[in-house]
Each structure stands twice: as C-alpha cells, then as structure tokens.
Amino acid sequence: MKQYAGYLIDLDGTAYKGIEVIPEAIEFVKRIEKKGLRHLFVTNNSSKTPTQVAGHLNQLGFRAGPDDVFTASLAAANYLYEKHPNARVYAIGETGLKEALAEKGFELTDSRPDAVIIGIDRDINYEKLAKACLAIRDGAEFYSTNSDAAIPTEKGLLPGNGALTSVISYSTQKEPVFIGKPHRIIMEQAHKILGTPKKETIMVGDNYDTDILAGMRFGIDTLLVHTGVTTPEMLAQRKEQPTYVVSSLEQWEIR
Amino acid sequence: MKQYAGYLIDLDGTAYKGIEVIPEAIEFVKRIEKKGLRHLFVTNNSSKTPTQVAGHLNQLGFRAGPDDVFTASLAAANYLYEKHPNARVYAIGETGLKEALAEKGFELTDSRPDAVIIGIDRDINYEKLAKACLAIRDGAEFYSTNSDAAIPTEKGLLPGNGALTSVISYSTQKEPVFIGKPHRIIMEQAHKILGTPKKETIMVGDNYDTDILAGMRFGIDTLLVHTGVTTPEMLAQRKEQPTYVVSSLEQWEIR
Structure with a gap:
C-alpha cells in the first residue's frame, strides 16, 4: 500500500x-x-450548494466547511466560465446549480441562450425540456452536470440527472458535455x-x-x-x- | 406501378x-x-382519441370517422389486452392513451402496477417518471406508445414520446416494448x-x-x-x- x-x-x-x-x-x-x-x-450532487452539503456532513458528525466540498455544479460553472465567460445560459436545475452559475456572474435566461445546462431538477416539466431542445437545435452549447442513471432514496432508485438529460439528447441527437x-x-x-x-x-x-x-x-x-x-x-x-x-x-x- | x-x-x-x-x-x-x-x-399520435383526430381531419376538409383512424394508443391498449387482459396499469399520457386503456377495461393505478405504459404527456413531471421507474424496477412490464424523437410544432421540434421514454429506459436500463x-x-x-x-x-x-x-x-x-x-x-x-x-x-x- x-x-x-x-x-x-x-x-x-x-x-x-x-x-x-x-x-x-x-x-x-x-x-x-x-x-x-x-x-x-x-x-x-448538483442540487445542493457546498454550504448545504457541508451542513449535512456536520449534522452527521463530520467536521466540514464549504471549501471541503466540490460539487458537479461548481465544476460545471467553472468549466463554462473558462470556455465561454459571457455566455447567456439556460439552466434546468435546483439551487446548487443556479447558485454556482450566479456566483460566476452568468446571466440566466430562457431566450436565445448561448448554452444550455441541465442538472437534476425535481421540478422538471415539459416546457423546460422543450426550451432546452429548441435552444440546442438553434445552436446553443449543451452541458450536463452528470450522467447518473439513478438517485438512491428511501423510496428506491429514482431517475438521476443522466436520465433527465437523455430527453434532450434523444430528441436533439446531440450529446452534452458531461461534467461529473x-x-x-x-x-x-x-x-x-x-x-x-x-x-x-x-x-x-x-x-x-x-x-x-x-x-x-x-x-x-x-x-x-x-x-x-x-x-x-x-x-x-x-x-x-x-x-x-x-x-x-x-x-x-x-x- | x-x-x-x-x-x-x-x-x-x-x-x-x-x-x-x-x-x-x-x-x-x-x-x-x-x-x-x-x-x-x-x-x-397517442394524445388524441380517434374521435378527436377525425374531428381535426373533417375540419381540414377530409371526410373521416373515428373508425378511419388508428392511433398508437389504440394499438397499445389492444396489445396489452391480448398479453395481459387483467393487468393493473400505470399510465403516463394524455386523453388518447387514458381513454384507449379505459375502453379496454384496464384498471389504472400508481400502486404496484403490473404494467407501465408511457405516451406523450405535456404534463410530465418528476413524480410520474419516478413512479414509472420504481414500478419497472419492481418487475412491472414496460410499454411505450412510440419512439418518436420529436414533435413538429409551430415553435419548432419539441420532445417526442421516445425522448420522454428514454428517462425511464436510461434510469432502469430496461427497454420498453414500443408499439407505434x-x-x-x-x-x-x-x-x-x-x-x-x-x-x-x-x-x-x-x-x-x-x-x-x-x-x-x-x-x-x-x-x-x-x-x-x-x-x-x-x-x-x-x-x-x-x-x-x-x-x-x-x-x-x-x-
């Protein structure tokens, strides 16, 4: 060893x-x-902020600060910032993703975005998926925080972000850049x-x-x-x- | 010729x-x-009943009755009836699918269904997809009205039922029986x-x-x-x- x-x-x-x-x-x-x-x-995990994740860790008995936690949402926001710092972004996702993008100063919009990014979104609906597909068919770049098939929960294995992402990739025939x-x-x-x-x-x-x-x-x-x-x-x-x-x-x- | x-x-x-x-x-x-x-x-099309489709055709100048129209929803209900007439069915879809299943006498339920069937559903949400995934992982049969990637609309190409179906197949690693x-x-x-x-x-x-x-x-x-x-x-x-x-x-x- x-x-x-x-x-x-x-x-x-x-x-x-x-x-x-x-x-x-x-x-x-x-x-x-x-x-x-x-x-x-x-x-x-793209849904929570590092502060939220660290809070959960501390509740469980770890000693952790936000800087001890690196999420797929942070990595996504960093990557997009390197590639395309002024991008107007259409984001499907929860707090963790939205905050990571906001902290990098990205303008979030559903009107003619330069990039689409999807993370797990338990409030997913047809309109969000349709907007993503239209934007990507119109030339927007396509990113996904992670390709996980399932999320383990008390109820069982629920659809992960890879599964939600597949709606867009199946419909547009374009594969995203996966981050996680x-x-x-x-x-x-x-x-x-x-x-x-x-x-x-x-x-x-x-x-x-x-x-x-x-x-x-x-x-x-x-x-x-x-x-x-x-x-x-x-x-x-x-x-x-x-x-x-x-x-x-x-x-x-x-x- | x-x-x-x-x-x-x-x-x-x-x-x-x-x-x-x-x-x-x-x-x-x-x-x-x-x-x-x-x-x-x-x-x-799985969202409309044959009567609705015939109505649309007549408005456009065709002469058509419900019997002149055969939808993927009808075919799905017939097929399921042949295979499994007493199945308790969890259905994701719109009027066309729900009515076709009801006409065959299927009990629609989200509790321990024997079969899951998905057709296009513009009211899709995470809970519906999660229920479908859990049921299929629990052994329910898996059907999909059709594998269409996109639906042409005035706004552009929106996600078709094949795209929605892919959430479930990607997450569960099970392919549906496609009908259409x-x-x-x-x-x-x-x-x-x-x-x-x-x-x-x-x-x-x-x-x-x-x-x-x-x-x-x-x-x-x-x-x-x-x-x-x-x-x-x-x-x-x-x-x-x-x-x-x-x-x-x-x-x-x-x-």
Missing part, C-alpha cells in the same frame, strides 16, 4: 447513505487530517484544488461506474469501498480493477 | 402539417374511395383492420424513420411522399429505398 498525500472522497455511499452516516468514514477523514494530509469531498464523475472535467478541477501531485492522489468511492472510473480515466489510483452501490459480485465482472478494494474504510491504513 | 387494394396512410406530414392541410392528400383519399378501395389512417411505427405491433393491427392481403397493401407516409421503416419491417410496399420530414437529400443517404417516392400525392395514380 502506497502513501498518498491527497484524498478525493465521494459522498453518497462512501461518507453516508442518504440520512444515515457511515461511521468509519468519519474516522477515516479524522485520520487523514491527523496526518496532515489533504482531502476534498467530490460529489455528483466518471468524466474528467470534475476530476481535473478537484485535483487542482487539492493541490497534491497526481501520483500521490487517490480517488475513494463506492461506485465503480462513477468514482472508480473517474479516477482511472483521470489517471490516479483508486480505492473502492463496498459500503454503497458496487458489490463484490458486480466488481468481479469488471475487467479493469480498482487499485485497492476494502469492505469498510476502517480497513484502510493512513500512512 | 402495382395496383393496391388497401392504403395505410400516415397523418402528420402526409395528410396535414399541424393545422395546415395538404390539399393533394384530400384528393388522394377521395380517389381511393371512388375506386372502392380501402384505407386507414395510422398515426403515432416503425415497430411492427401497430402495423399488424392496422393491417388486420384494413383487411386487404399484405401483397396488395401499401404504407404511405412522409417519414422514412417511422412510416417507411414500419412498412418495410412489416413486409409491405411503401410510398414516401416529400411533404413532411424526409427530404430527397435525407432519402439519398438511405440504403434501403421505399418502393415508390413522390413529391406530392397528386402524382400517385390510383388504379
């Missing part, structure tokens, strides 16, 4: 499951801090914020298809923990394996 | 374009009737109603990807008319060509 200077850590399924904390994750983060190492929580895990964009930004050398940085998460693939594609080591989505049986079917696998973060020694 | 005893005729793009009639189509149908031949309008053109189910039923031998039956429409493919897959001759979606340039790129192509139905001689 190598020594790592920086940890990129997934949230849902890794630090908590909905409203239920995963206690070993609290200890894991404490051990990282005690060694003076760096960490950053990296989440595909397993795509590189969020990883590049998160890694830059973390500031540790790539070889000394590791991605930690429970979901092979988002967290682990994100780490692999970005070219860093990965640690899969079986406290969430990906079971040992699911993992056995994958050709490319994570660098490390543990059943609980308790098993991971911080050196 | 062969003689045909029965004509299956598409509506949008062939008989009319939204609220605008295609006058050659009126004459075309009159000429079919004058020769004592059979015809049936076959539409992927280009799929066989609607064609089999329409042909049975028409009652003419397959070799003497022709499918007439403006859209290669729905009408013409439907005819080809069902194994009947096809007539593409360039008054709607598929342009000559688009058609040129297709390997398998329709049996006949005309720029207007005026050019088609009824023998």
Whole structure:
C-alpha cells in the first residue's frame, strides 16, 4: 500500500447513505487530517450548494466547511466560465446549480441562450425540456452536470440527472458535455484544488461506474469501498480493477 | 406501378402539417374511395382519441370517422389486452392513451402496477417518471406508445414520446416494448383492420424513420411522399429505398 498525500472522497455511499452516516468514514477523514494530509469531498450532487452539503456532513458528525466540498455544479460553472465567460445560459436545475452559475456572474435566461445546462431538477416539466431542445437545435452549447442513471432514496432508485438529460439528447441527437464523475472535467478541477501531485492522489468511492472510473480515466489510483452501490459480485465482472478494494474504510491504513 | 387494394396512410406530414392541410392528400383519399378501395389512417399520435383526430381531419376538409383512424394508443391498449387482459396499469399520457386503456377495461393505478405504459404527456413531471421507474424496477412490464424523437410544432421540434421514454429506459436500463411505427405491433393491427392481403397493401407516409421503416419491417410496399420530414437529400443517404417516392400525392395514380 502506497502513501498518498491527497484524498478525493465521494459522498453518497462512501461518507453516508442518504440520512444515515457511515461511521468509519468519519474516522477515516479524522485520520487523514491527523496526518496532515489533504482531502476534498467530490460529489455528483448538483442540487445542493457546498454550504448545504457541508451542513449535512456536520449534522452527521463530520467536521466540514464549504471549501471541503466540490460539487458537479461548481465544476460545471467553472468549466463554462473558462470556455465561454459571457455566455447567456439556460439552466434546468435546483439551487446548487443556479447558485454556482450566479456566483460566476452568468446571466440566466430562457431566450436565445448561448448554452444550455441541465442538472437534476425535481421540478422538471415539459416546457423546460422543450426550451432546452429548441435552444440546442438553434445552436446553443449543451452541458450536463452528470450522467447518473439513478438517485438512491428511501423510496428506491429514482431517475438521476443522466436520465433527465437523455430527453434532450434523444430528441436533439446531440450529446452534452458531461461534467461529473466518471468524466474528467470534475476530476481535473478537484485535483487542482487539492493541490497534491497526481501520483500521490487517490480517488475513494463506492461506485465503480462513477468514482472508480473517474479516477482511472483521470489517471490516479483508486480505492473502492463496498459500503454503497458496487458489490463484490458486480466488481468481479469488471475487467479493469480498482487499485485497492476494502469492505469498510476502517480497513484502510493512513500512512 | 402495382395496383393496391388497401392504403395505410400516415397523418402528420402526409395528410396535414399541424393545422395546415395538404390539399393533394384530400384528393388522394377521395380517389381511393371512388375506386372502392380501402384505407386507414395510422398515426403515432397517442394524445388524441380517434374521435378527436377525425374531428381535426373533417375540419381540414377530409371526410373521416373515428373508425378511419388508428392511433398508437389504440394499438397499445389492444396489445396489452391480448398479453395481459387483467393487468393493473400505470399510465403516463394524455386523453388518447387514458381513454384507449379505459375502453379496454384496464384498471389504472400508481400502486404496484403490473404494467407501465408511457405516451406523450405535456404534463410530465418528476413524480410520474419516478413512479414509472420504481414500478419497472419492481418487475412491472414496460410499454411505450412510440419512439418518436420529436414533435413538429409551430415553435419548432419539441420532445417526442421516445425522448420522454428514454428517462425511464436510461434510469432502469430496461427497454420498453414500443408499439407505434416503425415497430411492427401497430402495423399488424392496422393491417388486420384494413383487411386487404399484405401483397396488395401499401404504407404511405412522409417519414422514412417511422412510416417507411414500419412498412418495410412489416413486409409491405411503401410510398414516401416529400411533404413532411424526409427530404430527397435525407432519402439519398438511405440504403434501403421505399418502393415508390413522390413529391406530392397528386402524382400517385390510383388504379
């Protein structure tokens, strides 16, 4: 087991499951801090602001500030700002996305936007989807915070933002630029914020298809923990394996 | 040019374009009737009842009754009735679908349904999509009236039912049984109603990807008319060509 200077850590399924904390994750983060190492929580959640996410973490027993949390909405707003700082943006999404865009100074509009961006929106309706399709057919750029198929909830697996995004891509036959895990964009930004050398940085998460693939594609080591989505049986079917696998973060020694 | 005893005729793009009639189509149908031949309008529209569609046709100058119109919703209700007559059904859709299911005596419910069916629904929302996903993950059968990517409107191309359906298929990783053109189910039923031998039956429409493919897959001759979606340039790129192509139905001689 190598020594790592920086940890990129997934949230849902890794630090908590909905409203239920995963206690070993609290200890894991404490051990990282005690060694003076760096960490950053990296989440595909686009609906909440970093302040909201940090608030949830603190309620569960973590000690976290907004700067410890990096969301797909922040990454999306940063990316769009790099590419097209004066873009007039049509955004479908919740508070996390709207605030991230507003903080970068983007003008939000549904009239002839330069770019369309979609994040999870539990108030989705036909009119919003229609406006997005019309704008994209009219030449607007197309971004999506993340390609998640489903969101785990108390009720079961509900449609994720990838599913909502597919309305637009199916209808317009245009694929968006995806920002979140397993795509590189969020990883590049998160890694830059973390500031540790790539070889000394590791991605930690429970979901092979988002967290682990994100780490692999970005070219860093990965640690899969079986406290969430990906079971040992699911993992056995994958050709490319994570660098490390543990059943609980308790098993991971911080050196 | 062969003689045909029965004509299956598409509506949008062939008989009319939204609220605008295609006058050659009126004459075309009159000429079919004058020769004592059979015809049936076959539409992927799932939102309207046959009575509503016939009403629209009459307003535009056609003479049509509800029995002259066969919708994807009727075909869906018939198909489900054949497969599963006592099914408790969760339906996402508009009047055309709800009425077709009610006429077959299906119990509509959102609680533990045996089958989920989706047609275009301009009142779509997250809760409806979530219920569909949960039911399908729980084992319910999955049907979709049609796979259309877009609906032509005065505003432009808005999301079609195939686009809405993709939320559920993307999220659950389950593909629905599609009923409408280009799929066989609607064609089999329409042909049975028409009652003419397959070799003497022709499918007439403006859209290669729905009408013409439907005819080809069902194994009947096809007539593409360039008054709607598929342009000559688009058609040129297709390997398998329709049996006949005309720029207007005026050019088609009824023998």
